[in-house]
Amino acid sequence: MTDTHVIGSGLLYGRDPAERLRGAVNSINQEHGDAAFVVLTGDMTHWGDAEAYARLSGEIGKLEMPVHLMVGNHDDTPAFAKAFPQAPRDENGFVQTGFDTEFGRFLLLDTKDVGTPAGAYCAARRDWLRRALETADGPLVLFMHHPPLRTGIAAMDRIMLQEAEAFFDVIAPHKARIRHLFFGHVHRAIFGNWRGISYSCMRGLNHQVALDLVDDPTRIAATFEPPAFGVVLLYPDQIVVHLHDYTDSSKPFLL
Numbered sequence: 001m002t003d004t005h006v007i008g009s010g011l012l013y014g015r016d017p018a019e020r021l022r023g024a025v026n027s028i029n030q031e032h033g034d035a036a037f038v039v040l041t042g043d044m045t046h047w048g049d050a051e052a053y054a055r056l057s058g059e060i061g062k063l064e065m066p067v068h069l070m071v072g073n074h075d076d077t078p079a080f081a082k083a084f085p086q087a088p089r090d091e092n093g094f095v096q097t098g099f100d101t102e103f104g105r106f107l108l109l110d111t112k113d114v115g116t117p118a119g120a121y122c123a124a125r126r127d128w129l130r131r132a133l134e135t136a137d138g139p140l141v142l143f144m145h146h147p148p149l150r151t152g153i154a155a156m157d158r159i160m161l162q163e164a165e166a167f168f169d170v171i172a173p174h175k176a177r178i179r180h181l182f183f184g185h186v187h188r189a190i191f192g193n194w195r196g197i198s199y200s201c202m203r204g205l206n207h208q209v210a211l212d213l214v215d216d217p218t219r220i221a222a223t224f225e226p227p228a229f230g231v232v233l234l235y236p237d238q239i240v241v242h243l244h245d246y247t248d249s250s251k252p253f254l255l
């Protein structure tokens with residue numbers, strides 16, 4: 001899941017992000033309780049304050065499986081680290097880590113740049129990633145908040161990962177092993193392929209970015225298209241990403 005944008009109290013754009021998250025957590029526990037783990041690809045909170053992280057912790061703590069939390073531009077790393085002191089961070093304090101699965105090594109990257117909604121992947125983070133890639137054998141799956149690619153939504157492209165070429169230079173030698181790239185930030189369901197790497201982005205849980213392809217980088221139009229999370233199936237030779245429209249209440253019927 002991505003972009004939960006939890007706030008400490010009240011409503012965000014007229015909606016309660018914590019309630020949206022609660023619905024997702026219930027859906028995961030009830031319908032996908034066999035999931036090995038959950039990854040939240042950033043923008044856990046909207047304002048990055050302690051109250052919001054406490055609320056997030058209360059909701060996400062109800063998941064019946066482990067959850068891996070990542071920072072986005074709306075997050076505040078010191079406030080996050082205070083609320084989740086056990087969350088792994090690299091030697092420079094960036095919220096990035098790697099772990100092994102039956103499918104391969106999963107790498108969760110920190111693309112936050114303090115003071116801007118755009119993403120960064122500085123030299124220190126690139127060094128960490130270079131080592132992480134060189135010391136991992138077998139298939140790789142990458143997770144990051146900011147996309148390193150343009151999606152055609154001009155205002156979001158303006159705040160994509162700013163050091164995308166330097167980032168690509170680090171992953172390029174390992175490209176053939178990178179099975180998929182998950183990102184958030186764009187608050188839309190987006191699927192595609194970037195330089196040979198398949199990728200997907202899920203909707204946000206509170207609000208969405210409109211499919212607005214007008215070439216105006218100053219305007220981000222938002223909508224209340226339904227929230228969704230991804231259900232990812234891993235097989236030795238393939239990865240499947242389902243989008244689950246978990247607030248849909250229509251009853252299944254037999255065809």
Ligand SMILES: [Fe+2]
Nearest residue numbers: 003043185204
């Ligand atoms: Fe977001």
